[in-house]
Amino acid sequence: MATKMQFDLVSPERRLASVMVEAVQIPGADGDMTAMADHAPLITTLRPGIVRLDGVEGAAEKAYFVTGGFADVAGPKVTLLAEQAMPVSEVTAEIMDGLIAEARAAQDKARNATDGGTGVDTAGKLVADLEAARASTLG
Amino acid sequence: MPNLKDLKNRIASVKSTRKITKAMQMVAAAKLRRAQDAAEAARPYAEKMEAVMSGLAQSVGNSDGAPRLLAGTGKSDVHLLVVMTAERGLCGGFNSTIVRKARAQVETLRAQGKTVKILTVGKKGREQLKRDHADKFVGHVDLSDVKRLGYADAARIASNVLGRFDAGEFDVATIFFNRFQSVISQIPTATQIIPAQFDTPDAGQDSGSLYDYEPSEEAVLEDLLPRGVATQIFTALLENAASEQGARMSAMDNATRNAGDMIERLTIEYNRSRQAVITNELIEIISGAEAL
Numbered sequence: 001m002a003t004k005m006q007f008d009l010v011s012p013e014r015r016l017a018s019v020m021v022e023a024v025q026i027p028g029a030d031g032d033m034t035a036m037a038d039h040a041p042l043i044t045t046l047r048p049g050i051v052r053l054d055g056v057e058g059a060a061e062k063a064y065f066v067t068g069g070f071a072d073v074a075g076p077k078v079t080l081l082a083e084q085a086m087p088v089s090e091v092t093a094e095i096m097d098g099l100i101a102e103a104r105a106a107q108d109k110a111r112n113a114t115d116g117g118t119g120v121d122t123a124g125k126l127v128a129d130l131e132a133a134r135a136s137t138l139g
Numbered sequence: 140m141p142n143l144k145d146l147k148n149r150i151a152s153v154k155s156t157r158k159i160t161k162a163m164q165m166v167a168a169a170k171l172r173r174a175q176d177a178a179e180a181a182r183p184y185a186e187k188m189e190a191v192m193s194g195l196a197q198s199v200g201n202s203d204g205a206p207r208l209l210a211g212t213g214k215s216d217v218h219l220l221v222v223m224t225a226e227r228g229l230c231g232g233f234n235s236t237i238v239r240k241a242r243a244q245v246e247t248l249r250a251q252g253k254t255v256k257i258l259t260v261g262k263k264g265r266e267q268l269k270r271d272h273a274d275k276f277v278g279h280v281d282l283s284d285v286k287r288l289g290y291a292d293a294a295r296i297a298s299n300v301l302g303r304f305d306a307g308e309f310d311v312a313t314i315f316f317n318r319f320q321s322v323i324s325q326i327p328t329a330t331q332i333i334p335a336q337f338d339t340p341d342a343g344q345d346s347g348s349l350y351d352y353e354p355s356e357e358a359v360l361e362d363l364l365p366r367g368v369a370t371q372i373f374t375a376l377l378e379n380a381a382s383e384q385g386a387r388m389s390a391m392d393n394a395t396r397n398a399g400d401m402i403e404r405l406t407i408e409y410n411r412s413r414q415a416v417i418t419n420e421l422i423e424i425i426s427g428a429e430a431l
């Protein structure tokens with residue numbers, strides 16, 4: 001059996017999860033990654049996506065949807081700081097559509113901006129990420 | 140001597156005042172507990188955020204490419220004061236202490252020849268500052284219809300502040316709020332949020348340098364700093380909410396006690412007057428009987 005490590009998921013308003021897990025799949029900004037115990041110290045920003053926990057003790061939730069934030073991976077411990085996070089089972093089509101609509105509006109705003117549109121790509125990626133997350137959470 | 144009827148009315152009115160202040164005190168106590176819980180729950184996020192950012196700031200901070208939110212604009216000519224107060228009164232010196240602190244800061248900055256802009260959060264501070272600083276107002280955030288403070292409220296204020304910063308409206312931003320110490324003591328606090336400031340950690344700290352950063356140190360920091368601003372504002376809002384309820388609780392406790400004292404005094408006066416009236420009547424009867 002793999003060694004367990006401490007996993008914490010905190011949002012600004014409360015601590016959502018604090019459990020022992022074997023591995024965590026993190027939707028990093030540069031791509032997905034899986035962190036296990038004794039992973040090299042790493043800090044990464046997150047893109048909207050799903051955090052999956054493997055080998056969770058007890059009946060805790062195994063997957064969370066996050067809209068962004070960052071992860072601090074440090075040896076025996078993974079801490080995820082997410083601005084908005086919720087168990088995947090609580091995600092509804094309305095919530096996702098709301099987020100996507102928000103991202104689209106930001107994309108349009110970036111397109112219309114006069115500064116050469118550096119924000120367009122970022123905003124477009126956000127929309128794409130959210131749509132992918134919508135597909136995988138709602139099945 | 141006030142007549143008996145008047146005294147009775149006064150006692151009744153003070154009694155109902157006492158009932159109201161007592162009720163307000165109890166409501167404040169309940170809200171205080173909730174506000175404290177919220178502040179407690181928000182702490183892990185804020186602490187982690189602070190730790191990661193200060194680690195990063197140390198390693199990136201002094202390079203040329205440091206983000207403007209950290210390095211500043213290179214000037215400190217225009218200051219933005221974000222004054223956070225309550226939406227409601229009847230909470231003792233809560234609003235006044237913040238406003239007093241902000242006023243002092245305005246004076247200091249003006250003496251140094253800086254330009255001051257004021258963004259108010261909460262109605263009460265705006266009302267108090269309007270008298271002499273209305274010309275410096277650049278905006279107001281209304282939280283009166285917010286039932287439960289959420290991160291979204293802080294994010295709204297943060298994006299307001301950050302938008303102004305990006306537009307070059309100011310160089311330095313400071314938030315004013317009351318830090319919750321206990322029910323009887325709240326400390327008016329000023330914290331500089333832009334450019335970001337960190338308590339310098341011990342020189343021998345080993346975190347920062349050991350970490351790998353993805354995509355890169357600069358990119359992570361750039362992503363984190365705006366969130367850091369929002370988090371600081373959120374923490375301040377929560378502290379403020381707890382302080383407000385604490386201040387209201389002790390103010391209402393005082394009011395309740397004063398009302399009690401007043402009732403006691405009035406009751407004694409009432410009884411004395413009543414006694415005097417009875418004595419007078421007796422004297423009249425007795426002297427009437429003696430005359431016969």
